[in-house]
Amino acid sequence: MARILVIDDEDLVRFTIRHALESVGHEVIEAVDGAEGINRIKTASIDLVVTDVLMPNKEGIETIRELRTLDNPPPIIAISGGGRTGNVDFLELARKFGADAVLAKPFSARDLTGTVSRLLDTPCRGGRRTG
Amino acid sequence: MIMIVGADGTIDYVNPRFRAVAGWECDQISGRSITELADKGEVTSCSPSMVQAVIEQRPWSGLIHGIRSQRLADPATETGIGGLDSDGDSVWAYVEVAPIRDETGAITHMLVVAEHVTDLIETERQLHQAQKMESLGNLAGGIAHDFNNLLQPILMLSQSTADSMKADDPRRALLERVVEAAERAQALVERILSFSRDAASGEHRAFALHQVVGEAVDLLTASVPDNVSVVSRTHPVGLITGDPTEVHAVIMNLGFNAADALSDSGGTIEVTLTVEEVDEALASRVRGLVPGRRYARLSVSDDGPGIPPDVRQRIFDPFYTTKDVGRGTGLGLSIVQAVVTRHYGTMTLASEPGQGTCFAIYLPLDGETVREVV
Numbered sequence: 001m002a003r004i005l006v007i008d009d010e011d012l013v014r015f016t017i018r019h020a021l022e023s024v025g026h027e028v029i030e031a032v033d034g035a036e037g038i039n040r041i042k043t044a045s046i047d048l049v050v051t052d053v054l055m056p057n058k059e060g061i062e063t064i065r066e067l068r069t070l071d072n073p074p075p076i077i078a079i080s081g082g083g084r085t086g087n088v089d090f091l092e093l094a095r096k097f098g099a100d101a102v103l104a105k106p107f108s109a110r111d112l113t114g115t116v117s118r119l120l121d122t123p124c125r126g127g128r129r130t131g
Numbered sequence: 132m133i134m135i136v137g138a139d140g141t142i143d144y145v146n147p148r149f150r151a152v153a154g155w156e157c158d159q160i161s162g163r164s165i166t167e168l169a170d171k172g173e174v175t176s177c178s179p180s181m182v183q184a185v186i187e188q189r190p191w192s193g194l195i196h197g198i199r200s201q202r203l204a205d206p207a208t209e210t211g212i213g214g215l216d217s218d219g220d221s222v223w224a225y226v227e228v229a230p231i232r233d234e235t236g237a238i239t240h241m242l243v244v245a246e247h248v249t250d251l252i253e254t255e256r257q258l259h260q261a262q263k264m265e266s267l268g269n270l271a272g273g274i275a276h277d278f279n280n281l282l283q284p285i286l287m288l289s290q291s292t293a294d295s296m297k298a299d300d301p302r303r304a305l306l307e308r309v310v311e312a313a314e315r316a317q318a319l320v321e322r323i324l325s326f327s328r329d330a331a332s333g334e335h336r337a338f339a340l341h342q343v344v345g346e347a348v349d350l351l352t353a354s355v356p357d358n359v360s361v362v363s364r365t366h367p368v369g370l371i372t373g374d375p376t377e378v379h380a381v382i383m384n385l386g387f388n389a390a391d392a393l394s395d396s397g398g399t400i401e402v403t404l405t406v407e408e409v410d411e412a413l414a415s416r417v418r419g420l421v422p423g424r425r426y427a428r429l430s431v432s433d434d435g436p437g438i439p440p441d442v443r444q445r446i447f448d449p450f451y452t453t454k455d456v457g458r459g460t461g462l463g464l465s466i467v468q469a470v471v472t473r474h475y476g477t478m479t480l481a482s483e484p485g486q487g488t489c490f491a492i493y494l495p496l497d498g499e500t501v502r503e504v505v
Contacts, residue, residue, distance in 0.1 A: 016284040020291060054276060081279025082272055106282040106317055109291045 034058030358397030
């Protein structure tokens with residue numbers, strides 16, 4: 001099973017995602033924003049990152065870009081409840097900046113665990129990155 | 132547009148353009164007193180100061196609203212001459228009044244020069260409306276973000292808990308209702324967002340309008356209080372291109388508004404669907420219709436108390452509502468208007484105190500391409 005970093009400023013969302021991932025045997029590490037997330041990934045080995053897009057301090061797009069600059073970056077799932085503001089689709093933007101998969105909130109536990117499994121099973125992605 | 136008024140207040144001359152915009156016949160206007168026009172309501176409440184300036188022979192300038200496009204001799208004839216004013220009763224003009232003097236300096240006439248600015252005012256109003264809708268779109272995006280964050284734990288935790296229970300556990304059925312409610316809330320958030328989206332991003336397809344209207348009427352009939360009845364007079368009108376879900380929501384929205392209007396007194400909601408062959412006369416009365424085209428005309432009317440004029444002015448503004456706190460968001464009619472616009476249609480509102488209200492929506496029928504000319 002994998003160690004997964006969950007970055008979201010909403011504690012209820014982090015709790016929910018932790019519950020879903022732990023129920024299928026994954027280990028979860030939490031961070032409240034991009035800055036804490038980057039810090040976590042530099043100090044712990046992480047197999048996959050689930051990150052919100054709209055967050056205070058360091059937001060998701062910037063976090064994804066920074067994760068992509070790491071050696072052997074883990075796969076990234078971007079999540080957002082914003083959907084779209086004006087003509088900007090945040091999840092589409094996250095994909096363009098390097099997210100491997102996107103999920104629009106609210107998503108089901110099955111959607112999440114299925115996406116996690118798919119990314120961890122993908123060759124050359126999902127190997128544990130040692131911080 | 133030019134009018135010349137004698138020193139005694141008699142109208143000596145009105146040029147053809149002025150007559151066309153105001154809907155006046157030459158022989159009916161010349162020789163009349165300018166005060167007579169004001170008395171007959173041919174000019175509106177903001178113009179008495181202009182009439183007063185002419186009578187007192189002093190300069191004046193200002194914006195006048197509402198010179199009605201009706202012939203003086205026959206007020207029942209609503210159509211403006213030449214179809215210059217498409218809604219038939221609303222005209223804006225910027226007017227300047229100046230004295231004409233003879234060689235001794237005595238005032239012999241008053242010159243009234245008016246510029247027809249209805250289109251300018253209308254464009255400005257539409258721009259203002261577009262700006263409000265853009266702001267609202269951004270606001271709706273923020274609201275959707277927060278709501279979806281709140282729905283995330285409700286949906287996922289109830290679903291996961293339900294999945295962990297045995298199939299015959301009675302609590303499982305209760306949790307599945309929670310999931311169902313959360314999914315409906317998710318769809319509601321999506322609907323709130325949908326009206327601010329670009330038309331190009333919508334999924335439009337050809338569909339039979341009368342079927343969607345029929346489904347909406349069935350749902351409306353089942354939803355209104357016992358003291359309200361729903362009468363449907365709909366006919367197959369052919370196909371329109373658009374989003375059937377949005378059109379369904381429009382009918383429900385207008386229907387619920389009508390039901391609200393009838394909640395105290397009770398009454399009847401009538402839904403009609405007909406084909407309208409648009410001629411010059413209709414196109415001149417209803418802004419946005421193209422003469423010679425065929426439209427589906429969908430109306431939702433009630434025999435309730437009607438809508439006061441001051442409310443009619445603001446009724447399509449986002450967040451404007453006359454309902455009690457918690458009973459309406461004020462988004463309904465602005466969404467209806469946005470949906471109609473996205474379907475290249477137009478809508479009218481007719482309401483008289485004590486006589487009820489009728490919203491009529493005109494949607495172009497398939498094969499009637501109006502995109503290029505609207």
